[in-house]
Amino acid sequence: MPVSVVIPTIGRESVVRAVESALAQTAPVTVTVVVDDPSALDTVTERVGARGVTVIGTPGRIGGSAARNLGADASRGEYIAYLDDDDWWEPEKIEKQLTAARSRAAGGRVLVATGMYFHRAGSVTEIPSRPYEGRGDVASYLVTRPRLRFGTHALQTSGLLISRELHERVRWDDSLPKHQDWDYIARAMQIPGCEFVWVPEALVHVQQDSRGSISKKADHRASLRWLDVHGPGMSGRARADFACTHVLRAALAERSLRGVGRSLSVIARSGAPHGAAVIVGLSGVR
Secondary structure (H helix, E strand, O other), rough: OOOEEEEEEEOOOOOHHOOOOOHHOOOEEEEEOOOOOHHHHHHHHHHHHOOOOOEEOHHHHHHHHHHHHHHHHOOOEEEEOOOOOOOEEEEEOOOOHHHHHOOOOOOOEEEEEEEEEEOOOOEEEOOOOOOOOOOOOHHHHHOOOOOOOOOOOOOOOHOHHHHHHHHHHHOOOOOOOOOOOHHHHHHHHHOOOOOEEEEEEEEEEHHHHHOOOOOHHHHHHHHHHHHHHHHHHHHHHHHHHHHHHHHHHHHHOOOOOOHHHHHHHHHHHHHHHHHHHHHHHHHHOO
16 A cells, blocks of 8 residues: 555544544555553454554553654555544545655655644634745744634644655654644754645644643643754744743743743744734733
């Protein structure tokens, strides 16, 4: 099969929907489910194993990035697609990405992304309204917050398809508890010869704020770690926006005066953030 699909899970029931959407693709795929919770391995195997899906377990809570690396290493496809266990795909997602990759790929190092539907609190929003075109600083693109509603700029794990050659060059960073997909995309785009390909259709459904979602957990230190790695290459406004929307908001939610101080220090050194970013940051007050 040309495409291997890797789905990490901690055993949420939504993994069944994710698997079904992968198996319903109009292009042939193989599916590997990586269960990152030993207590859920038997349950997940019972739910999806009979569908011709490979299910492998981890020693226990190694994290989403390590689980993706494990699943990709165990697969054999020429391309690898990642799907979070609470998201799902339109049937033609892989076919359209595969066609785009094969028509544009240079040197075998390619990252393909698509538009998405974000589902939250009963509403559905198509994003992004301003897609990344493969030029300029992708980290700044990812974190700039010019509007209150998230999604003006967006790339996300479940929308990615990469070549195996790129996987061999860029591994998911298992030391990062947050912003794992942004970290992966930013590092991948720094690889010489890596080509970004955009499929404009919304082919991925992203479920926001699922139970147990890492993105829901306030952790200003994790966001600062991401900023330490990628901040030096970003624009000043992008750094300030990220410091507001992720570091300051989390620090306020955690009631961490040290975290608030560190976020304000970053903002002072970076320049003025967007007004929307400031409002989002202050929403951490509870």
